Amino acid sequence: MRILLTGGSGFIGTNLTSHLFQKHPDYTIINFSPYRTGSRATNVARFETNPNYIYVDGIIENEQALEQAFGLGVDVVVNLAGQTHIDRSLQTPGSLICANVIGTQKVLDMSRKYSVNRVIQISSAEVYGPVHKGSEVAETFRLAPVNPYGASKVATELITQSYHQTFGMNTIITRSSNNYGPYQTPEKLMPLVITNALLNNPIPLYGDGGQMRDWLHITDHCSALDAIIHNGVPGSVYNIGGNQAATTKDIVQSVLQCLDRPWSLVQSVPDRPGNFDRYPLSFDKLTTDTGWKPTYLLEEGIRETALWYQSNADWWAEQREVTTIR
Numbered sequence: 001m002r003i004l005l006t007g008g009s010g011f012i013g014t015n016l017t018s019h020l021f022q023k024h025p026d027y028t029i030i031n032f033s034p035y036r037t038g039s040r041a042t043n044v045a046r047f048e049t050n051p052n053y054i055y056v057d058g059i060i061e062n063e064q065a066l067e068q069a070f071g072l073g074v075d076v077v078v079n080l081a082g083q084t085h086i087d088r089s090l091q092t093p094g095s096l097i098c099a100n101v102i103g104t105q106k107v108l109d110m111s112r113k114y115s116v117n118r119v120i121q122i123s124s125a126e127v128y129g130p131v132h133k134g135s136e137v138a139e140t141f142r143l144a145p146v147n148p149y150g151a152s153k154v155a156t157e158l159i160t161q162s163y164h165q166t167f168g169m170n171t172i173i174t175r176s177s178n179n180y181g182p183y184q185t186p187e188k189l190m191p192l193v194i195t196n197a198l199l200n201n202p203i204p205l206y207g208d209g210g211q212m213r214d215w216l217h218i219t220d221h222c223s224a225l226d227a228i229i230h231n232g233v234p235g236s237v238y239n240i241g242g243n244q245a246a247t248t249k250d251i252v253q254s255v256l257q258c259l260d261r262p263w264s265l266v267q268s269v270p271d272r273p274g275n276f277d278r279y280p281l282s283f284d285k286l287t288t289d290t291g292w293k294p295t296y297l298l299e300e301g302i303r304e305t306a307l308w309y310q311s312n313a314d315w316w317a318e319q320r321e322v323t324t325i326r
């Protein structure tokens with residue numbers, strides 16, 4: 001099978017490439033991405049000696065570059081590319097909306113042109129917007145995003161569904177909760193807290209740190225995507241959750257404990273406008289269709305992740321400087 005990963009040099013793309021090569025060594029992985037912040041050559045250097053790995057430089061808004069990648073022959077596309085950081089979406093919504101929405105349309109058009117067998121569009125739990133504790137967040141839950149990032153993701157979902165309905169394309173949409181693990185750019189909470197703690201730098205805690213999230217280890221996310229590539233039902237939307245709820249404050253406390261750093265590093269800063277709680281997603285549909293379930297407990301995942309960053313300071317030292325935006 002020939003799988004095209006747009007955004008293949010980013011956090012999820014890098015981990016997914018590793019996973020796919022491990023589980024399916026005969027597959028070809030085409031990584032279509034630019035080298036830029038969060039999507040770096042050092043992330044993928046380890047794949048370069050693999051004859052089944054192909055890198056194509058480009059962004060998804062660029063049709064000519066896409067044409068080059070699709071022209072290599074593609075069975076499945078996983079559209080991971082796009083801008084993902086919510087704080088950044090509040091600062092520069094225009095570039096994020098253009099990258100996510102127009103980029104997705106171009107990936108879908110190219111997939112149609114080249115008769116790709118299956119397109120998996122990576123969306124986010126952010127599309128549900130604020131959720132009350134105890135709500136059953138299944139795929140049929142109402143979509144009510146509150147920030148430009150979430151709105152852009154809803155737009156990509158609707159465009160993807162329209163290509164399925166109108167052109168009969170085999171598309172699948174995934175909505176995952178908060179990912180964490182190795183190779184995550186230190187602009188997201190967990191790697192930012194870990195790297196600041198390792199440097200004994202102040203750790204910004206938004207508001208009272210009580211915002212709830214569901215945490216999904218990247219290894220579990222990759223096995224879910226593998227299951228969907230092979231057994232997902234065309235036209236479906238799948239939640240991918242870790243079933244591990246914790247507040248920001250809980251995460252910070254666990255990281256500090258793992259790294260033996262004091263709470264005095266924590267500095268309270270104003271919360272992000274429109275921030276809200278997210279609770280674990282129901283992923284029964286994915287389990288029913290593919291048998292997938294998450295395996296990671298949060299404490300174990302945090303410990304492993306903190307140790308990975310501790311042992312890979314060369315990897316994150318440079319990019320910390322360029323990605324810190326608050």
Ligand SMILES: Cc1cn([C@H]2C[C@H](O)[C@@H](COP(=O)(O)OP(=O)(O)O[C@H]3O[C@H](CO)[C@@H](O)[C@H](O)[C@H]3O)O2)c(=O)[nH]c1=O
Nearest residue numbers: 084085086124125176177178187188189204205206211248
């Ligand atoms: C970076 C940072 C974040 N926070 C808080 C803000 C949020 O309440 C919480 C998690 O923030 P983030 O790591 O930015 O993640 P969040 O806003 O939940 O969004 C993530 O999760 C979404 C899926 O649920 C993804 O689609 C997004 O791409 C991803 O960025 O931690 C802090 O308190 N301090 C920080 O320095």
